[in-house]
Amino acid sequence: MYETDDPSIEQRTRYREWMNRSVGAGTLGFFLAVAVSVLASGPVTDWVLFAGLGAYYLGYIGYLAVWQRTGVRHFDEREAEIERRAASLTAVFVVSVTIFGLPGLVVVQGTDVATVPAFVEGVVWGYMGLVLVFLGLYGYVERRYS
Amino acid sequence: MNNDVRERREAEGLSQGELGDAVGVSRQTINAIERDRYDPSLELAFALADFFDCRVEDLFDPDG
Known part of the structure; x- marks a missing residue:
């Protein structure tokens, strides 16, 4: 059987799942924060919005981290x-x-x-x-x- | 470019997914190659030829 240095399809699929989950969690966190800030009131909503923005950025940083740190092609x-x-x-x-x-x-x-x-x-x-x-x-x- | 990938894969009793896994690409890529919708890179062409234990020119016909 032909041997390749690249990770298997299963590994690539797993890395892509991690990336998608990271982005999904970050985006969901942002939308939840926006929803809370709309429904709630007071100065605490500013912090909720900042927290949501932080979750959003972290989600995308996680995506980039998995992409770069795993050192493999995630797309064929x-x-x-x-x-x-x-x-x-x-x-x-x-x-x-x-x-x-x-x-x-x-x-x-x-x-x-x-x-x-x-x-x-x-x-x-x-x-x-x-x-x-x-x-x-x-x-x-x-x-x-x- | 015509190729014998489908015939050789079926002769080995492999699914497109299994062949893709063996050479490090997706099932969709194998499907596209078999349907002449995508010409593989040199690297993948050599990987497929190596897998089927033949030469690249036995597997792919540039005049097709």
Whole structure:
């Protein structure tokens, strides 16, 4: 039988369960804290909210800790390929919106032809920021593979 | 890319899950390979060939 250095599917499944439970517990803790703060009153609700936020952050830190500390792939290569393709399509969408949207936004605002809703302006500039992040990370990853 | 993974797996009497477990991938990945919906990495192709005790080119046909 072929031997692989990678942990078994059972181990990977177990690690993924830990990760999901950690995130689930953190998210549940946050929602419970919000629910308590809505139903209760007084200064103690602030502490409940902070506790919920702490549980939420801890949940995600737990997720990252299991992911990083176990040192194994939690997703097999087909799932990783699906992620890569989805990320690539997302990048194409964001770049397309930025390429066509940003010059249009500047011209429309400069000529006062129409009033651009604030959320549209926020989306376009937000996507512009994402494009800059993408370009920076692209350069970083390219250097690692050169 | 055509391949003989399904035929060889069935000849060994294995389920997709058992083969996936043996080479370190999910049942869905084995299923996608058998249906020509996903071309495996070199690492996985060699793992499958090693498992079936054959050469990669015996298992996968790039002209298919």
